Every structure is written in C-alpha cells, then in structure tokens.
Amino acid sequence: MTVLVTGGAGYIGSHTVVELQSAGYEVVVADDLSNAKADVIDRIETITGKRPVFYKIDCADKAALRGVFENHPIDAVIHFAGFKAVGESVQKPLQYYRNNLDSTMTLMEVMEEFDCKKFVFSSSATVYGPNNPYPYKEEMPAIQSSSPYGWTKVMIERILTDYVTAHPDCCAILLRYFNPIGSHESGLLGDDPNGIPNNLMPYIGRVAAGKLEKLTIFGDDYPTPDGTCQRDYLHVVDLAVGHLKALEYAREHEGVEAVNLGTGNGVSVMELVHAFEKANNITLSYVVGPRRDGDLPAFWADASKAQILLGWKATHSVEDMCRSAWDFARNSK
Numbered sequence: 258m259t260v261l262v263t264g265g266a267g268y269i270g271s272h273t274v275v276e277l278q279s280a281g282y283e284v285v286v287a288d289d290l291s292n293a294k295a296d297v298i299d300r301i302e303t304i305t306g307k308r309p310v311f312y313k314i315d316c317a318d319k320a321a322l323r324g325v326f327e328n329h330p331i332d333a334v335i336h337f338a339g340f341k342a343v344g345e346s347v348q349k350p351l352q353y354y355r356n357n358l359d360s361t362m363t364l365m366e367v368m369e370e371f372d373c374k375k376f377v378f379s380s381s382a383t384v385y386g387p388n389n390p391y392p393y394k395e396e397m398p399a400i401q402s403s404s405p406y407g408w409t410k411v412m413i414e415r416i417l418t419d420y421v422t423a424h425p426d427c428c429a430i431l432l433r434y435f436n437p438i439g440s441h442e443s444g445l446l447g448d449d450p451n452g453i454p455n456n457l458m459p460y461i462g463r464v465a466a467g468k469l470e471k472l473t474i475f476g477d478d479y480p481t482p483d484g485t486c487q488r489d490y491l492h493v494v495d496l497a498v499g500h501l502k503a504l505e506y507a508r509e510h511e512g513v514e515a516v517n518l519g520t521g522n523g524v525s526v527m528e529l530v531h532a533f534e535k536a537n538n539i540t541l542s543y544v545v546g547p548r549r550d551g552d553l554p555a556f557w558a559d560a561s562k563a564q565i566l567l568g569w570k571a572t573h574s575v576e577d578m579c580r581s582a583w584d585f586a587r588n589s590k
Contacts, residue, residue: 259283259330260504263316263364264337265309266293268448269379269437272497273335274301274309275446280501284309285329287316288338292450300445316360319367326371333375333507334368335500336361339409342455343383346406347550357409358416365420374427375507377500380414382435382489382519382556383407391523392559395433395515404551414515421513428511430503435489435519435558437496438529439578440585447585448493457526458578462586465539472541474526476548481555485526489519489557492573492581502567519558520571529575536579 260277264270265286271293277284278301286298286309295313302308310329314321316338325331339357340346346353368376385393386401402408417429438458440447448459453469463469477484499518506514524532534541563569 258332258508259285261285261287261325261329261331261334262337263287263334263360264339264379266290266295266297266311267337268450269493269496270337271297271301271446272441272493273500275304275441276497276501278305278307278309285312285325285331286310287312287314287322287325289313289315294449294451297446304441304443304445317356317363319363322363322367323370326367326373331371331373333377333504334364334373335377335379335504336364337379339379341406343404343406343551344549345455346404350405353405353409358412361413362416365416374424375504376417376427376429377503377507378413378417378429378431380431380433380515381407381410382433382517382558384411384414384433385556387553391556392521393517393556394559395517395562399515403553418513426511428507429513430507431513431515432499432503433515433517434496434499435491435517437493438490438582439492439494439573440581441494442581444584444588447582447589449585449589457529458582459586461530461533461541462582464541465533465537465583466586466589470542472530472543473546474530474543475546475552477545479554481525483525483527486552487523487525487555487557489522490524490529490575490578491518491520491571492578495571495573499563499567499569502569506567514566516563516566517558517560518563518569519560521558521560523555523557524575532575533579533583536576537583539583
C-alpha cells in the first residue's frame with residue numbers, strides 16, 4: 258500500500274513516515290520545506306534503511322500534486338501540511354486561512370480525481386474551543402476555537418465531514434491531538450523548526466544547548482495550580498503510532514471518525530520545565546512574560562475512544578519525552 262504523507266519532512270510527519278516504513282508501507286512525502294529541513298529525508302533513510310520518495314512541492318499547487326498521483330498509485334493520504342503556530346495565526350489570519358484551507362481542498366480535489374478514498378487528517382485539540390470543559394471528549398461540539406489556526410482545523414473537519422457524507426464509500430479519520438514533544442530514540446529526528454521555535458519543547462532544547470539565552474513562560478497568572486498553562490503532552494512517537502493505527506482503521510472502514518490522541522493528563526508549563534531539568538540534570542534560564550494571544554488556561558484529553566476504536570494508548574512518560582528531546586537538541590547543528 259502506498260501512502261502520501263503531506264508535510265512528511267516536518268516534526269510529526271517525519272516520525273510518522275518512520276512508523277509507516279517500519280510497518281511495510283510505501284511512502285511518498287510531499288513538503289515545501291517552509292518549516293522543515295531537506296536532510297530529514299536522509300535521517301529517515303538512516304533509521305529505516307529505506308528512503309521515502311520525496312517531492313518538494315506546495316500542496317496548494319494542483320498541477321504539482323497531480324504529478325505525484327500520476328507517478329505513484331496513492332492508496333491513502335495522511336495530511337500534515339499546514340501552518341501551525343497559534344500566536345502567529347492571530348497576527349496573520351489571512352495567511353493561515355489561505356494556506357491551510359487551500360492546500361487541503363486542492364489535495365481533496367486531486368484525491369477525488371484519482372479515486373483515492375482514505376484520508377487521515379492532522380487535526381487538533383484546539384477545535385474544542387474555549388468553552389468546552391476538560392477533559393475533552395470527541396462528542397463535544399467542536400465548533401469553536403480561540404485562534405485562526407484552530408478555526409482552520411474546525412473548517413477542514415467540516416469540509417471532510419461534508420465530503421464523506423456526499424461520498425459514503427470514503428473514510429476520513431480526524432485525529433485531534435494534543436501537545437506532542439520528544440524525539441525519536443535514535444536522536445536523529447526531533448522538533449527542529451526553522452527560525453525561532455513557536456512551541457515550548459524545542460525552545461527549551463535550544464536554551465539548554467546554549468543556542469538561545471532564556472525561555473519565556475507566557476503568563477503565570479492563569480487559574481491553574483501554579484499559574485502556568487496546563488497541557489496534555491504526549492511523546493511524538495506515540496503520536497506517530499496513532500497515525501499508523503488510524504490508517505489501519507481507515508483501510509477497513511468508511512465514514513468519518515474524530516479521535517483524540519493524548520495521555521489524559523494535564524502537565525503545566527512550569528512542571529514540564531522542572532521535569533526537563535530533573536531528567537537531564539540541567540538548569541534552565543527562564544523568565545515570566547505576559548500571556549500569549551490565543552492560549553487557553555488548561556486542557557487535556559479523554560483518550561478512551563482511541564483505545565477502543567484504534568487499539569492505541571500513549572506509553573511514554575513525561576521523563577521519557579524530556580530525555581529524548583534533549584538527546585535530539587544537544588546533537589542538532
């Protein structure tokens with residue numbers, strides 16, 4: 258079976274490609290490298306012993322995407338490609354709506370043209386918005402968000418749901434995941450964004466490695482036990498395995514399913530900082546800054562559906578996540 262992974266050179270995408278290839282799938286990666294590095298493909302080959310086919314293309318480019326489908330018998334798509342920074346999306350809403358919606362709809366149109374019916378979507382816990390109580394459950398009304406980034410996920414979920422309603426022989430799995438951190442056990446793959454990181458763990462890693470002066474914690478006056486935001490952090494390898502399980506489910510089923518991928522535990526920013534320090538015997542320099550636009554005080558998953566439907570459960574501890582993140586960060590150029 259041949260799987261197209263859009264955004265497959267990125268953080269979560271690259272780990273998922275490793276799991277797919279290790280499970281025997283043929284993988285084609287499409288990525289414009291706007292937030293990834295070309296040598297990730299080399300690293301995937303080193304880990305798995307097999308090089309995925311790679312296309313440097315924008316998924317909103319229909320002609321380029323059609324060429325991929327013409328060259329390969331694509332049986333399913335796992336769609337990661339898209340802009341993903343919550344704070345940046347508040348500042349650049351048009352850029353986020355244009356990129357995330359256009360790339361997805363172009364991809365779906367080309368899939369329809371080539372009769373490809375299996376779709377696994379990289380959605381987000383942000384679709385639950387600011388008003389649903391946590392832990393978040395899939396049956397909650399996912400009709401809100403606190404950022405343009407989150408709204409693109411809400412809209413794409415709606416588009417996919419409407420499409421499968423009109424084409425009931427198709428299957429779309431909407432994976433609403435929480436906060437992936439950590440790195441592959443090889444130390445070759447991790448969260449290494451271009452420029453200054455928007456996410457917490459790669460920022461911590463660069464501070465620990467001396468590449469950045471200090472970490473800024475955005476707000477310590479939230480209604481949480483220590484005043485910093487609480488999130489459901491899960492290991493990126495667990496998350497990648499979740500995509501493999503979702504693909505296996507989609508191969509045998511039709512219709513739409515939304516599924517949370519998380520641990521079910523809330524960990525605060527300050528708790529994560531101290532866990533990183535303890536796991537790696539490192540002292541981090543940090544300051545507290547003002548709150549960041551779009552951030553919610555706390556949320557975590559009810560992950561029971563993933564275990565029942567997909568047979569998936571997170572297995573790594575916070576300490577595992579912190580150790581593996583440092584293994585990657587200290588070896589990164």
